[in-house]
Amino acid sequence: MVRLKYAKLLTILVFIVNVILFLYTWKWFVSESNNYSTTVQTKLLKIKDRAHSTNKHIKKLITIVFRDFYHFENDLQHSIDSILNQIPNIQIMVLYEDEPYPPLNFVKNYTATHSNVKFINLNFDIRKTSKALSPLSQIRTKYVLFTPDSFRFGGRAIIQKILAEIEKKSNRKNVANSRNTDIDASSSDQNINIDSLAKNDNSKSIIIIPFVSNVASMSNCCRINIDIANWTMEYISIKNSIHQCDMFLQKHAILADTSLLKIMPDALASPFPEMFYIQAKICKAKLHFLKTGLLQDGKRLFTAFHNKQRRKEIRKQQFKNMYKKIQIKKVVRKYRGKINDRHNKQHEKKATRDIFGNAMPAIVLSNVSIPILINTEYFGCEKNTRSCIGTVFRKPFYVYLKRNTPPCCLEKLKSVFYHVLEELTNVGIRYWLDNVALKSAIETSELARDAFEIDISFISYDLDRSTLLKKAQTRPVIDNLGFYWIKATEGQYFRVQYSKQNQVGVNLLPFSMIGERVRANGFFGWKAKEFSAEFLHPMSTVIFLNKNVMTVNNVCDFLSLKNIT
Known part of the structure; x- marks a missing residue:
């Protein structure tokens, strides 16, 4: 009986010890789990605080x-x-x-x-x-x-x-500027402009x-040259040249200081x-370019032809309005590269677009010389609009703005000159380049930068050789190419304009030979100055606008006689 009592007592003690160990173990596990959850919550709060x-x-x-x-x-x-x-x-x-x-x-x-x-x-x-x-x-x-x-x-x-x-x-x-000398404080506030701020x-x-x-293989950058005096802007496409980049061509975001x-x-x-x-x-x-952390595209847009064309037309109109706003008449785009048709077809959908949204030719490097592809577009006057020069009182308006003749008007003036020169040569009228245009031909063989007209003088006896001039004596005539031939209301000289609306043109000044003198026939002013017939015997030639043009001999003396210096 005594042994049985001891055995029961030992069993009870073992059970009590196990219960105590279980309780302590359970309490330890509960405390650890609470500590872990508290740590996790603390870390989550820290992450949220950091994100906030x-x-x-x-x-x-x-x-x-x-x-x-x-x-x-x-x-x-x-x-x-x-x-x-x-x-x-x-x-x-x-x-x-x-x-x-x-x-x-x-x-x-x-x-x-x-x-x-x-x-x-x-x-x-x-x-x-x-x-x-x-x-x-x-x-x-x-x-x-x-x-x-x-x-x-x-x-x-x-x-x-x-x-x-x-x-x-x-x-x-800031470091670079701190090393430079301080700006002169004597500069007046009136001279502050964008350049000084820059x-x-x-x-x-x-x-x-x-x-x-x-697309990495396409041109990313474009250099911009702005010539305000000549109403011209030039875009030069360059490939991945960070230091020369003025405009990024492919899709991107921009971060700028306010x-x-x-x-x-x-x-x-x-x-x-x-x-x-x-x-x-x-x-x-x-x-500056961010080389890491590039942005991701969203939904692909303008997959339908109709919306693509609609977007293209809107962009074209926006650019026309922009050039009108900043007074740019001529835009030149230069793409340096070699056109590879097969390469273009493979990348047609991913091809780089120019600023109008048109596909640009892919640049394919090779061992041969790479040509420069030039595209020139004019945004000034047209055949059915008035010229950008407008009415001239002694000097064109742009001379007072310290600017030259708009390039669109210069191109149209050249077209009229080539047309008139061909007509006079074909019918055999004796003519010579005269006045300011003659001075420009001698000096540069090109039009002066502020030229707004060209004077060509001719012998009035030869007038009947040209059908257009004969018709223009009684009423204005529009020839087959749309050029407008008209006789001046004041004086007997003629004028050939680019069109009826666009008045850019060439003056045809008739002269008569009377003995040893050459006199203006029916028009007045400084252009009608009388001179000796020796200047026309013999006639000479000069290169003007890439053409051999008839002119007087002893040109320097002739211009001095007319006070053209």
Whole structure:
């Protein structure tokens, strides 16, 4: 019995010990699990706080602007959503010129639920204040990120890389400027302009963020040359040359300092971003490229032929309006490369587009010399419009603006000259190049930069040899090529114009030989000065506009006689 009691007691003790060990073990596991969950929650809160802090920092620095989109086909809603999903309260502006019709359904949803998303019409509205008509006055952040339509926002890391890049460029400029001598404080405020701001301001860095879908084998960059005096702009396509790049050609986003936008005449003007790049060139801003953190494309747009053509026509009209606004009459595009038809067919869908949206020839490098393909287009006067020169009182208006003759008018003046020269030569009329045109022929063999007309004198006895001149004596005549032959109402001289509407032309001045003197026949003024017939015996020739043209002998004495120096 005693052994049985001891055995029971031992069993009870073992059970109690096991229960105690179980309780302590269970309590330890519970405390550890609580500590682990607390640690996890703490880490999650830290991540959320860090993300919130990053978002807050980005919102203070950047405003995102959508400037280039088309209401008849776009991916704007999904592009905005991709941003709001990552940075909910960031400021977003959608700028447009014409009110979308039919209206975009998602606009009301955004304006009702997101106060940070604004849709702004850039067209003039007399009911709006000047601040409402100027989106730049509503931007409070240091930087503006211009994003194209149809893209997907990958995350905050891309924005952080962009900000780090532009801050790095600004710091480099500050160090460089600190080493230079201080600007003379005696400069007056009246002389401050864009050029001086471009030299002294440190915020002239523009960051280009390319898209992943860009074709590496195509031209990325374009150099812009602007010749205001000659009404000319030149685009030179270059391949991946960062230091010479004035405009990026393929799909990309742009980060710029808000202060840079505010010193531009119209930073948000269409076509965007081409007009922006032209103003940046004048402001001497520098482009820098973000090599990492490329942007992702959204939905593919303009796959239908109808919408593609509609977009192309809109772009063409935008460029015409832009050149008219900045007073550019001649546009030259230079593509350096060799056209390979098979290569072009394979890359037709991915080919680089020029600024009008037309496919550019692919650049194929080879061991042979690479030709330069030049395309010239004029945006000034035409056959059915008035000339850009207008009415002339002693001097053309552009001389007082320190500019030369518009290139469109020069080309039309050359066309009229070639046509008149062919007519006079074919019918056998004795003529000679005269006055200012003769002086230009002797000096440069070309037209003077401020030329607005060409004078050709002829012997009046030969007038009946030309049917056109005979008809023009009684009434104006339009020949088979559309040139307008007319007799002046004041005086007996003739004028051949480019067309009835476009008055650019050549003057035909009749002279009569009376004995040893040559006198003007029926017209007056300094051009009608009498001179000796010895200047016409014998006749001489001069090269003018790549043509052998008849002229007087002893040209220098002849011009001196007419006081043309």
